[in-house]
Amino acid sequence: MGLLSRRALNRSLLDRQLLLRRSSLTVTQTLEHLVGMQAQVPEAAYIGLWTRLENFMHDDLAQMLLDRRAVRMALMRSTIHLTTEQDALRLRPLVQPVLDRDLYKNSTHAKGITGLDMGDVVAYGRALLEEAPRTIKEIGELMNHRWPEHPPSSLAYSLRNLLPLVQVPPRGIWGVGGQTRCTTATHWIGRSLNDNTTLGEMIVRYLEAFGPATTQDMQTWSGLTKLKEVVEGLRPNLLVYRDEDGQELFDVPEAPQPDSDTPAPPRFLPKYDNVLASHANRTRIIADQHRKLVMMKNGMKATFLLDGFVCGTWKIVPERSSATLVVEPFGKLNLEEKNALTEEGMKLLQFAAVEAAVHDIQFASETEGRQTIA
Structure with missing residues (x-):
């Protein structure tokens, strides 16, 4: 294991x-x-x-x-x-x-x-x-x-x-x-519901998209409870690992497991992206101290990834003929990170604010405990 x-x-x-x-x-x-x-x-x-x-x-x-x-x-x-x-x-x-x-x-x-x-x-x-x-x-x-x-x-x-x-x-x-x-x-x-799919088949598909994962992760993603029996039925055909906390993880054979040092480009994720909501332990993508900055009572903010982890939030502020992408990092960004986010952010604006004649990107920074535009 x-x-x-x-x-x-x-x-x-x-x-x-x-x-x-x-x-x-x-x-x-x-x-x-x-x-x-x-x-x-x-x-x-x-x-x-x-x-x-x-x-x-x-x-x-x-x-x-x-x-x-x-x-x-x-x-x-x-x-x-x-x-x-x-x-x-x-x-x-x-x-x-x-x-x-x-x-x-x-x-x-x-x-x-x-x-x-x-x-x-x-x-x-x-x-x-x-x-x-x-x-x-x-x-x-x-x-x-x-x-x-x-x-x-x-x-x-x-x-x-x-x-x-x-x-x-x-x-x-x-x-x-x-x-x-x-x-x-x-x-x-124009067709009836399909009652032939099993919970086991759904769990295998979840692992293909979100694994390796614990039984609790599967329950968090689906909202279903008492999946332990389903997972036990699948166990002979699954790979089993442990995470750093000793939790048992299940995975499908031959699923991709890239090297830990594989480069991860910056990515802008939308509000409510399932990648942030589909595990009980979400530290594989977002630090616990940052969750409360993203997952609010009235919804989940749009986020961005640096080196594969959530490092801040973003929003597009439209005006008459322009659109500004406001990037709010959780901490200080170095020049390389800003440049990478700027390059990807301009692509985002070209897609999400195609009607705007002018595109701009601004980075928020913490000054005296407040979020201000820098």
Whole structure:
């Protein structure tokens, strides 16, 4: 049983996440390899694909959404993910227990559905949503006409968790936006959910994209609990390691494990990138003291990597005819690091702020405990 250092885990993760070098995979291949991308912020997936793929263009993803070959729906951790249409149908049945738990233990909505026959609620809601895509507010109000003693928001939330709802375009289309309107995945895609995929198959795919990993890591990524029995069933076909803390790590045979000294180029990651949210112990990519600077109560900031680790956050500030990339490092950057981030940052601006006539990059620095622009 070999020992894997934090740096070795970092390089394995970066390689499998297509962050050591940009890949020539298609968008479809990438989404399936990554087992989806967290995507409650519509533009995040575009940035996440741009930072991983060669020559990625906005329309490469937008057209897939319009053609119904990719969808946005609640999956792992009960959060919105972008997946291929095939993975939407395969993964949703497997993570349904996560959405059930989120609904029935939800401090806001669980009480609001108490006493209801949820079979009736689901059947009535399905008919309304397949009649026409509707916003959460619209579906809640329509459901409330049938069940006036129950809060519209709780009725709508129950459908969000009990039905496989997808967010339909123009939501998710770069530069278009629009309200979040939903219908069922089976109606939108035109096929039934796939109940043939096993939890073991999902875990193997997770390891291919995020491994080596502990059982707790698998549970953190998926939101599922009690996966130990599933992992034990897979053990004969997995490699087993230990990390620096003595935790048992599992991996698939022949998975890439680059040398710890493999160079890692600077990378700009979008808000909510799964690479930061898919392990119980995230020190392979972000230091514990930096997590609270990135993972806020109201969301996760966009980050950048230097030498493979999260070293700060970034945002694009648009003005009338210009766009400024503001880079906020956690510590002092040397000239080489600034130059590397500037080169990659200009590419980011050319992709994410293509409409701006002027692009600029500014580095924030700590002065007297405040973040100021330098």
